[in-house]
Amino acid sequence: NSKVIQTPRYLVKGQGQKAKMRCIPEKGHPVVFWYQQNKNNEFKFLINFQNQEVLQQIDMTEKRFSAECPSNSPCSLEIQSSEAGDSALYLCASSLSWTYEQYFGPGTRLTVL
Amino acid sequence: GEQVEQLPSILRVQEGSSASINCTYENSASNYFPWYKQEPGENPKLIIDIRSNMERKQTQGLIVLLDKKAKRFSLHITDTQPGDSAMYFCAASATGGYKVVFGSGTRLLVSP
Numbered sequence: 001n002s003k004v005i006q007t008p009r010y011l012v013k014g015q016g017q018k019a020k021m022r023c024i025p026e027k028g029h030p031v032v033f034w035y036q037q038n039k040n041n042e043f044k045f046l047i048n049f050q051n052q053e054v055l056q057q058i059d060m061t062e063k064r065f066s067a068e069c070p071s072n073s074p075c076s077l078e079i080q081s082s083e084a085g086d087s088a089l090y091l092c093a094s095s096l097s098w099t100y101e102q103y104f105g106p107g108t109r110l111t112v113l
Numbered sequence: 114g115e116q117v118e119q120l121p122s123i124l125r126v127q128e129g130s131s132a133s134i135n136c137t138y139e140n141s142a143s144n145y146f147p148w149y150k151q152e153p154g155e156n157p158k159l160i161i162d163i164r165s166n167m168e169r170k171q172t173q174g175l176i177v178l179l180d181k182k183a184k185r186f187s188l189h190i191t192d193t194q195p196g197d198s199a200m201y202f203c204a205a206s207a208t209g210g211y212k213v214v215f216g217s218g219t220r221l222l223v224s225p
Contacts (some may be wrong), residue, residue, distance in 0.1 A: 002156065033213065035215075041151070041200050041220075043202065045212065045213075045214070045215075048211065050211075055211045056211045056212055091156065091157070097208075098145070098209070098210055098211060098213060099145035099206050099207070102147070102157075102159070102213065104149075104156035104157050104158070105156060
C-alpha cells in the first residue's frame with residue numbers, strides 16, 4: 001500500500017487565487033512526480049524532482065505554477081493565479097527511479113470557481 | 114517523440130471472457146513498461162510491469178507482452194470479473210530519461 005500523503009484532499013478556490021497543495025513522498029524515494037488528471041481521466045505530467053532538484057517540467061508549470069521539494073519538508077505545488085481550467089485531480093507520486101513503480105498519493109481535488 | 118498511444122479508450126466485455134489493451138510508444142530508448150489500475154475515487158496502483166529484457170510476463174490472471182521491434186506492448190486480462198472494472202493506464206519510461214509517459218487510459222467495463 002502506498003504511503004504517499006497528500007494534503008488537502010479537497011481545495012476550493014476562486015479565479016485568481018493561489019492554490020497550494022502538499023505531498024510527502026514515500027520514505028527513501030528520491031524521485032517525485034506531479035500529475036494533473038482531468039475529468040476525462042487523462043494524465044498530464046507537470047513536473048518532477050530528484051532529491052529536491054527539478055529535472056523536468058512543462059511550460060505551463062514554468063509560468064503559472066511553482067513547486068519545490070525541500071529536504072525534510074513536504075513537497076509542494078502552488079498555482080499562483082488559479083484559472084477555471086485548473087480544476088482537476090492533482091496526483092503526487094514517488095519512486096526509487098524513473099524505471100521503477102510509482103506510488104501514488106490519494107490526490108488533491110482542486111475546484112476553481 | 115515521447116507519446117504513448119493507448120487503445121481502446123473504452124472496452125466492454127462479458128464476465129469470464131478476456132480483455133486486451135494495447136499501447137504503442139515512440140521512444141526507442143524506453144525500457145520499463147508498467148500498467149496501473151485506477152478504481153473510481155482511488156489512486157492508480159501498479160498491477161504488473163515488464164522490462165525490455167523480457168517479451169512476456171504473467172501474474173495472477175494478467176499477461177503482458179512486449180514487442181520492442183514494433184514498439185508495442187499489451188495487457189491481457191484472462192477470465193475477467195466485475196471487480197476488474199476500472200481505468201487502466203499503460204506507461205513507458207527510459208533509464209535516465211527523467212520522464213514517465215502515460216497512455217490516455219482504457220475504461221474496462223465487465224458485465225455479469
